[in-house]
Amino acid sequence: MNIKKFPPLENIASAVDHIDHSVKTQSISLSAALGLIYSITETLGVIIGDPDLPNHIHSGYEGLAEIAMELQTRIENLKD
Secondary structure (H helix, E strand, C coil): CCCCCCCCHHHHHHHHHHHHHHHHCCCCCHHHHHHHHHHHHHHHHHHHHCCCCCHHHHHHHHHHHHHHHHHHHHHHHHHC
């Protein structure tokens, strides 16, 4: 039996928080931050779209995806 293992929500949330903090403290270039958060949002999209994702954890990943997209938009706006 092949059981999928989804990355822990807490780990992805920590990554998003770290990128947000790094942008706020200007300890990361905006291009690097944008690349990282883009990768995270893409990964979350794949996870959310997986039909094997249990319903009871689906909403947590969706909420984090919304937060990541908001951060991505903020970073894009800073680059302009």
